[in-house]
Amino acid sequence: MAIVGARRPTPYGEAVAERLATDLAHAGVAVVSGLAVGVDAAAHEGALIGEGCTIAVLGTGVDVIYPAANTDLAARIVAGGGALVSQFPDGTGPKRDHFPRRNWTMAALADLVVVVEAAEGSGALITAEAGLAQGKAVMAVPGSVFSPLSVGCHQLLRDGAGLVQNARDVLGELNGLTAVLDDPLTPPDRLAVEGEAPRGRDGLLRHLSDAYPVEPGDLARRLGLAFPDVVARLTRLELEGKARRMGAGYLRVRGRGMT
Amino acid sequence: MLPRLPGVVARVLSCLLRGLEGHLVEIQVDISSGPVGFALVGLASGSVREAKERVRSAIHNSGLPFPSQRKLTVNLAPAELRKDGAGLDLAIGVGISLAALGLPSPRSTAFLGELALDGAVRHVDGVLVAARGLIRHGVGALFVPEADAAEAALAGGLRVYPCPSLSIAMAHLTGDTLLDPYSGRAPAPAAADASPEHDLAEVQGQDSARRALEVAASGGHNLLMYGPPGAGKTMLARTLPGLLPPLELQEALELAQVRSVLGDLTAGRPLEWVRPFRAPHHSVSLAGLIGGGSGLATPGEISRAHHGVLFLDELAEFRAATLQALRQPMEQGHIVITRRSGSVVYPARFQLVAATNPCPCGWEGDSQRSCRCTPASVEAYQRTLSGPLLDRIDLQVVVARTPMDVLGREAVGESSAAVRARVVAARQLQIDRQSTLNAGLRAPQLRRWAPLDATALSALRRWAGQRGLSARGFHRAWRVARTIADLDTGGPVREHHVMEALGYRLVERAA
Numbered sequence: 001m002a003i004v005g006a007r008r009p010t011p012y013g014e015a016v017a018e019r020l021a022t023d024l025a026h027a028g029v030a031v032v033s034g035l036a037v038g039v040d041a042a043a044h045e046g047a048l049i050g051e052g053c054t055i056a057v058l059g060t061g062v063d064v065i066y067p068a069a070n071t072d073l074a075a076r077i078v079a080g081g082g083a084l085v086s087q088f089p090d091g092t093g094p095k096r097d098h099f100p101r102r103n104w105t106m107a108a109l110a111d112l113v114v115v116v117e118a119a120e121g122s123g124a125l126i127t128a129e130a131g132l133a134q135g136k137a138v139m140a141v142p143g144s145v146f147s148p149l150s151v152g153c154h155q156l157l158r159d160g161a162g163l164v165q166n167a168r169d170v171l172g173e174l175n176g177l178t179a180v181l182d183d184p185l186t187p188p189d190r191l192a193v194e195g196e197a198p199r200g201r202d203g204l205l206r207h208l209s210d211a212y213p214v215e216p217g218d219l220a221r222r223l224g225l226a227f228p229d230v231v232a233r234l235t236r237l238e239l240e241g242k243a244r245r246m247g248a249g250y251l252r253v254r255g256r257g258m259t
Numbered sequence: 260m261l262p263r264l265p266g267v268v269a270r271v272l273s274c275l276l277r278g279l280e281g282h283l284v285e286i287q288v289d290i291s292s293g294p295v296g297f298a299l300v301g302l303a304s305g306s307v308r309e310a311k312e313r314v315r316s317a318i319h320n321s322g323l324p325f326p327s328q329r330k331l332t333v334n335l336a337p338a339e340l341r342k343d344g345a346g347l348d349l350a351i352g353v354g355i356s357l358a359a360l361g362l363p364s365p366r367s368t369a370f371l372g373e374l375a376l377d378g379a380v381r382h383v384d385g386v387l388v389a390a391r392g393l394i395r396h397g398v399g400a401l402f403v404p405e406a407d408a409a410e411a412a413l414a415g416g417l418r419v420y421p422c423p424s425l426s427i428a429m430a431h432l433t434g435d436t437l438l439d440p441y442s443g444r445a446p447a448p449a450a451a452d453a454s455p456e457h458d459l460a461e462v463q464g465q466d467s468a469r470r471a472l473e474v475a476a477s478g479g480h481n482l483l484m485y486g487p488p489g490a491g492k493t494m495l496a497r498t499l500p501g502l503l504p505p506l507e508l509q510e511a512l513e514l515a516q517v518r519s520v521l522g523d524l525t526a527g528r529p530l531e532w533v534r535p536f537r538a539p540h541h542s543v544s545l546a547g548l549i550g551g552g553s554g555l556a557t558p559g560e561i562s563r564a565h566h567g568v569l570f571l572d573e574l575a576e577f578r579a580a581t582l583q584a585l586r587q588p589m590e591q592g593h594i595v596i597t598r599r600s601g602s603v604v605y606p607a608r609f610q611l612v613a614a615t616n617p618c619p620c621g622w623e624g625d626s627q628r629s630c631r632c633t634p635a636s637v638e639a640y641q642r643t644l645s646g647p648l649l650d651r652i653d654l655q656v657v658v659a660r661t662p663m664d665v666l667g668r669e670a671v672g673e674s675s676a677a678v679r680a681r682v683v684a685a686r687q688l689q690i691d692r693q694s695t696l697n698a699g700l701r702a703p704q705l706r707r708w709a710p711l712d713a714t715a716l717s718a719l720r721r722w723a724g725q726r727g728l729s730a731r732g733f734h735r736a737w738r739v740a741r742t743i744a745d746l747d748t749g750g751p752v753r754e755h756h757v758m759e760a761l762g763y764r765l766v767e768r769a770a
Binding site for chain 1: 465470486722758763
């Protein structure tokens with residue numbers, strides 16, 4: 001199955017993509033995506049966390065990694081038993097009109113396309129249309145009604161795409177079963193092992209979501225920071241009005257530095 | 260040497276308890292000609308008047324003479340002190356026997372114990388407290404029930420005679436068969452590395468609560484845990500005694516006195532070194548919690564938790580009046596209970612750990628289940644938590660349930676022993692610097708012992724201004740920051756210490 005979506009998703013979209021990919025990979029589903037930043041990268045990362053096979057369909061030659069920021073990710077995909085595939089000859093650089101063609105290929109490789117956050121007219125919707133044209137199932141993850149990145153997904157849902165709340169919904173569709181509503185999904189922060197240390201004072205902010213609270217202990221583990229240090233930094237963000245407490249965790253406050 | 264008064268043939272000492280004070284009682288026995296009878300005078304309550312029957316049988320069955328053909332008067336002095344309990348039995352029995360045999364009364368020797376009808380001496384409560392009181396009155400030797408000898412010996416400086424029966428006591432006094440004084444060893448403190456019953460290593464995740472427990476243990480701060488059922492609040496609270504250093508000898512003695520009065524000491528091993536953990540149910544009565552009861556007030560849960568932990572689970576379910584009554588002991592470290600028969604003072608220097616659900620159904624704010632309460636009922640519930648008691652709880656943390664799919668993935672945490680090593684070091688630092696734990700610092704002391712640098716002060720002021728923090732709240736965060744700095748470097752309190760301290764409080768509600 002393919003997971004596609006925005007290149008600049010909200011922390012919510014990124015989290016959903018990662019968590020879905022983890023659970024699906026865990027269930028033995030190969031996760032196809034496009035090695036772009038944002039949702040694509042999160043989907044590949046999630047599949048790797050789930051120790052599953054993930055396939056990156058490139059819009060460049062297989063020897064050209066674009067964007068370069070994902071060079072390391074590409075290497076880990078291959079090392080994890082996945083594949084980089086491309087319909088373009090070696091050495092082909094990024095070209096604007098190659099990407100829609102790559103999207104068509106992505107849909108062709110998958111039995112099902114899941115869209116996570118897509119603005120109106122975005123590349124992810126092109127992939128969804130390609131899937132429909134090829135007779136593949138299309139599903140979408142709902143988002144906030146305040147977010148422009150939800151519009152594309154909500155359009156798909158209105159037009160009859162399947163609703164995705166969790167991996168079970170996707171597996172149900174793949175296996176022709178009726179999906180069952182389930183508990184809310186646990187955000188991937190709780191499941192993550194480690195990541196990079198944040199840069200600068202606001203570094204932590206990038207790891208907070210406006211959709212669900214993230215607990216300081218999970219942040220500390222993920223970023224390899226000391227717990228007391230994380231609590232102090234989060235309070236500083238609170239003081240500056242950039243984050244706020246909710247239950248045992250912290251939310252990013254909307255409207256500042258949002259993508 | 261007690262002067263011999265004409266007519267009075269025997270004078271024997273014993274002791275009565277008023278709270279944690281032992282009062283000297285003199286039993287005067289007079290045998291004279293006159294109407295045959297046995298009179299017991301001196302403000303004796305029912306249980307003491309019954310002593311007449313017990314003592315009479317005990318003397319008969321011990322093969323000792325009872326002056327049944329004469330007028331026998333026993334006076335319990337001083338007359339204004341109300342006498343209750345069976346602890347005077349042995350002294351009365353000894354007094355009558357001495358008088359009947361025409362023997363001199365022993366000097367500066369006291370007797371404690373209840374008599375069985377066959378003359379055996381039975382356990383009484385409060386022997387340690389009595390022994391300490393008797394020492395103050397210059398008494399040098401004390402006869403106690405065998406089971407209570409180790410307890411009496413804790414007082415130190417007394418010759419303690421473990422006394423199985425009235426006849427054996429009399430044999431000693433007549434010089435026939437001398438008893439050996441108790442020679443048990445002085446109590447040895449517990450090994451500092453003893454592994455606690457509830458170890459922090461068994462707790463998965465819960466980083467906020469773990470850290471808050473460490474800070475609470477280090478600074479003596481009170482702690483509130485706020486979260487849904489099944490989040491592990493009780494388990495976390497139970498680890499606190501294991502994070503604290505063992506009791507000092509003086510502390511152990513103070514606690515033993517409370518437990519002595521309650522008859523709650525283990526025979527032969529009266530001193531405990533592990534800090535107490537008391538967890539009264541929320542239906543506890545006022546008297547049960549702070550002390551009281553009909554007649555003479557007995558110590559309550561707060562005194563049983565002296566130098567240890569008082570855990571109040573489901574804080575919002577406790578009656579408001581009950582929680583109100585905690586304020587005085589929390590400020591003063593002791594409780595004064597006034598009854599018709601007089602006031603008693605019991606120590607109550609406890610560390611409070613409280614836990615509460617966020618709402619009546621418990622699930623408000625949970626990540627997996629939704630709350631079924633109305634907004635009004637949630638608000639009413641949380642209002643019961645606010646106010647003066649919450650003001651006295653320095654550390655407040657949210658404890659969330661760990662989702663099923665996270666359980667088992669999280670690394671095993673540090674053991675209690677590892678945390679305790681840091682706690683002990685931080686506590687020593689505080690004692691060396693200011694002779695008290697940080698939780699006891701008031702504003703002037705904070706300025707002296709926990710000065711904030713300019714950045715730290717402006718951050719705290721900015722927070723206080725933004726959130727409408729009360730003066731109490733301001734000082735709370737300041738105290739906690741001091742403890743965090745003591746755990747860190749022991750040096751000055753910096754901005755990041757203050758910022759972390761502010762992280763351990765509930766979201767302020769509009770007043």
